[in-house]
Amino acid sequence: MEVRHIQDPSTASSFELHWGYPSRVVPCTNDRGSCEYLDVVYHSHDLGLIYTGIFWLTIAAILLLWGLTRLFPPSPASSAVKYDLCVEESHGASRQPSLVRLRSSIAAWTRRYLLPECLVSLFGHTTRLQVVILATLVAYLTVWTFVGIVYKTWITPVKNLPNVHNTRTSLGPWADRVGVLAYALTPLSILLSSRESILSLITGVPYQSFLFLHRWTGYIILTQSVLHTIGWTIVEARLYQPQPKVWNEFVSQLYIIWGWVGLGLLLLLWLLTLPWAIRTLGYEFFRKAHYVLAMVYIGAVIGHWQALQCYLIPGLALWFIDRTVRLVRTAMLHYQYLPKKRRMGFAAADAAVTIYEDKESGDVIRLDFSQYQRPWRIGQHYYLCFAESSIWQSHPFTPLNDPTVTHGTVSHSYIFRAKTGETRKIADLVLAKALGGGTSVEQQPAPVTTPVILSGAYGQGISEDLSPTDNVLCVAGGTGITFVLPVLLRLAKQAPRSNTKIELIWAVRRESDIGWIGAELGKLRDTLGQQRGVKLHVFVTREPVVEKMVSGKFNSRASTDVKSTPVDISASSNASAPSSDGADEPRLSISHPVTTQTPQSRRPDLREEVDRFVSSVESGPTVVFASGPMSMIQHLRGAVAAKNNGGRVWKGETQCDVRLVCDDRIEW
Structure with a gap:
């Protein structure tokens, strides 16, 4: 019997068991102080x-109550609106039950005081x-x-x-x-x-x-x-x-x-x-x-x-x-029928690669491929392992496309910047493949692919609970466009929304960066053309020229390109002209701030942009989707928090109910 402290097991008449601790000798034969x-x-x-x-x-207990709340949500019939744990949908004070207004106002109050960042130097x-x-x-x-x-x-x-x-x-x-x-x-x-x-x-x-x-x-x-x-x-x-x-x-x-x-x-x-x-x-x-x-x-x-x-x-x-x-999840994604071998087996996805060269900031890589699987939910991400480089590393990336099933397959499209480490290795491998095939960078490149192994999808969906009364503001910095773009593409497939606003604010370094998602922007123009209040704003931070409005075609790059060419955005004289039914045609507004400004000051003032957008909505709450550098998210959290007002939401002013959904995972 193991004993410790000042005890002598030879004097014990019995041992008193204590879970997780050595047994105690009973009775205590030490001095009074030692026994106490x-x-x-x-x-x-x-x-x-x-x-x-x-x-x-x-x-x-906390997890049980939380899980039960999600498992048995309030009845839409009893509450007259559909809401989740983060934000409620508003339909005006006269039609909204008191309980729902109370929950909405508490949520707005909580966001106002608890959404901003705190002690960044200590907590990040x-x-x-x-x-x-x-x-x-x-x-x-x-x-x-x-x-x-x-x-x-x-x-x-x-x-x-x-x-x-x-x-x-x-x-x-x-x-x-x-x-x-x-x-x-x-x-x-x-x-x-x-x-x-x-x-x-x-x-x-x-x-x-x-x-x-x-x-x-x-x-x-x-x-x-x-x-x-x-x-x-x-x-x-x-x-x-x-x-x-x-x-x-x-x-x-x-x-x-x-x-x-x-x-x-x-x-x-x-x-x-x-x-x-x-x-x-x-x-x-x-x-x-x-x-x-x-x-x-x-x-x-x-x-x-x-x-x-x-x-x-x-x-x-x-x-x-x-x-x-x-x-297991990775195996389930890649275990499929192999036509060449005529049997089932594990196969990596062959991703077609496009490289948009940027020697100053790092090349941007676009991957496009299809995979036999069920569609993921918008906002979720996958971990990608580049098998040609290392099977021991994987990195999280968000698909930029709206997931739809076509003949059993779902298309994947990703963009990311190759600076150092694994992403730089992939860029070098692709360039080596193209040049190894006798193609110079200046010539028309041969098709280039690389095998990719997926793990996921991870994270939660971000667009399922959007109501027709929600106003949507998407804010992105650089490759952060992959998080917000699928939301816009999904909205483009839905029935036209009335009395609501949809807007994209995207900060890029050069105007040619728009070509990363040229095909998707063209699709947005075609499908959102009859909706009111749809605007796309691009802020260019490294090419200070004049500001201009354009409306036209967005040419996508062939997926096998190794070197990109400038994006073709055709200016149109009727860019601002209203359509026959009075609806504003969506435009792409490209802003080039003046030369004297630094790249930091050329970025959009997010507090000003959020204030402008929320002030312009006619009714209903606002959902802000955002992804980009953490400094951008920091400013955006403060801007969104300032627009929430629980007291005014209680009075029925649903415009003061502003929710932020940001991609806060770490990208490497």
Whole structure:
């Protein structure tokens, strides 16, 4: 029977079992102070396990209520409108039930105060809402860290050393409590990091929205581990006597050695998450090292305190389930009939490649291919692995097209900028293929393809809950157009919308960048031609000339081009002319700011643009879809938050109900 502390098992008449802790010798034959100290140690440990149970029951209760809310949404008949957890649809104060107006006004109030970013230098680009959730978690854990412990000091004798005394305090029980909470948080940290997220299935929140909490939960575990180590170091190296005998015996034990190993691995995990480490070593090294070190860390802390492995084994299981499901999903996407081999098998998708050369900022690559599968939901993304470069890396990209099934296949189109790393390798491979075929960059290139392996789709749909009364503003920066363009393409397929506005604001570096999505812009022009209030604005930040309005054809590039040519946008004299039914024909407004402005100042003023758009709507709420640099998203969050007004929404002014849907995942 394993015993610890100041107990002698030879004097025991029985052993008192304590889950997750060594058994206690009963009765206590030590001095009175030592027996009181042991009472506090074991009682505090038992309470600590109860508190961790309450902590997990609280999380389970929140998830259960959240899941039930999504599983049994309010009846449209009873509420007269359809709404989700983020935003409600408004139909005017006279027709809208009080409960719906109340929920809409609360949502608008919440966005106004919790949508802007907070302490960016410390937390990065994250909203006040996420910081509030983190603060709530920290406060909750702080309560469980200190309650239920008797804080007292006992001076006890040391056997056979009459002039030497031990100082026994509540520091030891407190350090144990902190350690138990660190163990209990481990599976939560892994849940928050999973791509195949159980939390997303229950809540409908995209997995990438949990990454902020995953990172800070890891920091909390590190802090708890350091405090646990410091606490017991003080106890064993200073308070217990005689020294250095007690300390030397303590640190030579195997479970203590494993504890030091675990703390070292945790510190290394933290160091590798720092921006300078990721920049120096590369993101792929960080990601793979993070996986390996995390698994070894869990093994080390099991060796440190095996009695609490009940918290750690589920964490390992969750990680392996996540990886297994990823492989299964990829296999299901690519396991199909192979005509050449006349059998079923695994086959990568052959993606036709177009390169739009940009030596200053990095070439832009477009991929086009078809795959036998079910269509994804707009807003979801796939992880793409470029098999010719490395099968050990994959990167997230959002399809820019509206997914539709044609003869069992769904077309995929992606654009991304090749700067460094894997995307640069792909650009170089494609150029090498073309030149290897005897084609110079200046000549008409031969068809170029590259095999792509997909994993996904991931994330949540963003357009299913759009109401005919919603006004839609799409904001994109550069290749961020892939997130918002499918929303416009889907709206183009729907019945014409009355008394609503649809607008695109897209910031690009050069006018020729419009050619990335020339075919899609042409489709928008053709299908949205009879709708009112449809406008497309492009802000060019690196070619300062005059501003102009154009309306005409958008020529797409052949998918096998290796070098792009300028996009053909034919100016028309009737660009602003109304159609016969009085509806405004959609136009592409290309703005080239004056030469004296810097590229930063040539970008659209998002606060001004959001204010202009929301002020111009006749009725109904506004949904802003956005993707681009994090600095752009930061300004947009503040602009959208400022336009929300819960009091005016309650009065029926639905224009003050403005929702933001942004692509906040990390693109590499």
